[in-house]
Amino acid sequence: MRRQHKAVLAASLALGLLAAACGGDDDDGDDDAGGRDGPAISIGAQDFGESAILAEIYGQALEAEGFEVRQQGLGGFRELLFDTFEAGDINLAPEYVASELEFLNGGAGEATGDVDETLAKLEPLLEERGLVAFEPADAVDTNSFVVTQETADELGLETLSDLAEKGQGLTLGAPQDCEENAFCLPGLERVYGLDLSDNFTPLEAGVIPTSLKEGAIDVALLFSTDGRIAEEGWVLLEDDQGMLAADNVVPVATQELVDAYGDDLAEVLNEVSAALTTEDLIELNRRYDIDKEDADDIAADWLRENDLD
Numbered sequence: 001m002r003r004q005h006k007a008v009l010a011a012s013l014a015l016g017l018l019a020a021a022c023g024g025d026d027d028d029g030d031d032d033a034g035g036r037d038g039p040a041i042s043i044g045a046q047d048f049g050e051s052a053i054l055a056e057i058y059g060q061a062l063e064a065e066g067f068e069v070r071q072q073g074l075g076g077f078r079e080l081l082f083d084t085f086e087a088g089d090i091n092l093a094p095e096y097v098a099s100e101l102e103f104l105n106g107g108a109g110e111a112t113g114d115v116d117e118t119l120a121k122l123e124p125l126l127e128e129r130g131l132v133a134f135e136p137a138d139a140v141d142t143n144s145f146v147v148t149q150e151t152a153d154e155l156g157l158e159t160l161s162d163l164a165e166k167g168q169g170l171t172l173g174a175p176q177d178c179e180e181n182a183f184c185l186p187g188l189e190r191v192y193g194l195d196l197s198d199n200f201t202p203l204e205a206g207v208i209p210t211s212l213k214e215g216a217i218d219v220a221l222l223f224s225t226d227g228r229i230a231e232e233g234w235v236l237l238e239d240d241q242g243m244l245a246a247d248n249v250v251p252v253a254t255q256e257l258v259d260a261y262g263d264d265l266a267e268v269l270n271e272v273s274a275a276l277t278t279e280d281l282i283e284l285n286r287r288y289d290i291d292k293e294d295a296d297d298i299a300a301d302w303l304r305e306n307d308l309d
Contacts, residue, residue: 043094047204050141056298079177093251097133113242135250139249159240203217
C-alpha cells in the first residue's frame with residue numbers, strides 16, 4: 001500500500017513549477033523540496049498498533065525531508081518481517097533491540113537490560129542479513145504479563161514469581177509467536193520455572209485485551225506501553241527476576257538503503273528516535289487502542305508537537 005502525504009505532493013508540484021520557469025534561481029529553493037535521487041523507502045509494519053504508528057512516524061519524518069516513502073502492513077510478526085526484508089519488499093522497519101536479538105540468535109538469552117550491550121550483540125547478526133540498525137530510542141516497550149485486579153486479589157499476584165508459585169492452572173492468552181518468543185513462554189520457563197504451554201491460547205493481538213476483560217483468559221501478554229492496562233485497572237506483574245531486557249525502539253534498514261542515502265537517512269531517523277520516549281508510546285497507543293484514531297493522524301500530531309514535521 002502506498003500513501004502519499006500532502007507535504008510530498010506539494011513539494012512535487014513546487015518542483016514542477018520551478019522546472020517550467022526559465023531562468024529561475026536555484027539558490028532560492030530548498031534542495032530537499034523536490035525529492036531525492038535513490039530508491040523508494042518501503043516501511044514494513046508488524047501486525048500491532050504500535051508498529052503501525054512507529055512506521056508512520058519514521059515514514060512521515062522522511063517524507064518531510066523529501067524521501068519517497070511507502071507503508072506496507074505485513075499482517076504478521078517478526079518472522080514475516082525478516083522474510084519480507086529478504087524478498088526485497090521492504091527496506092526499513094521499526095523494531096525492538098532485545099526481541100530482535102533473541103529472534104536472530106534462536107532465543108539464546110543474550111539480551112540484557114543494557115541497550116548498548118544488547119545492540120552490540122545484535123549488530124553482527126543483522127549484518128549477516130544485509131541489515132543495519134540505527135540509534136535506538138530511549139522509548140522501551142517490553143512484553144508484560146497482565147491479570148485483572150480480581151485475579152490478582154484472589155491469588156495474591158504481584159510478581160511473575162507469584163505467578164510461577166500460584167498460577168500453574170491459569171490460561172495465558174498471547175500471539176502465536178509466544179511459543180518461540182524468548183520473552184514469552186520460553187522465558188517464563190527458563191527464568192521462573194513456569195510452564196504454561198498446556199494452558200496457552202494463541203490469539204490475535206487485538207483480541208487479547210477483550211479476552212482478558214471477558215474472562216476467556218486469566219493472564220494476557222500485552223505490551224508494557226498498552227494504554228488499556230491503566231484504563232482498565234489491570235495489574236502488570238513485576239518481572240522480579242529480570243527476564244525482560246532492553247526492548248528499545250530501533251529502526252532497521254537494508255545496507256542497500258544505507259548505501260544509497262548515507263548520513264541523510266541516518267540523521268532523520270536518529271533525530272526521531274532521540275525525541276521518542278516511553279511515555280510517548282503509552283499515549284500514542286492509548287489514542288490508537290482506546291480512542292480508535294488512525295495511526296497516520298497520531299503520527300502526524302506527534303511529529304508536529306516535536307517540531308519534526
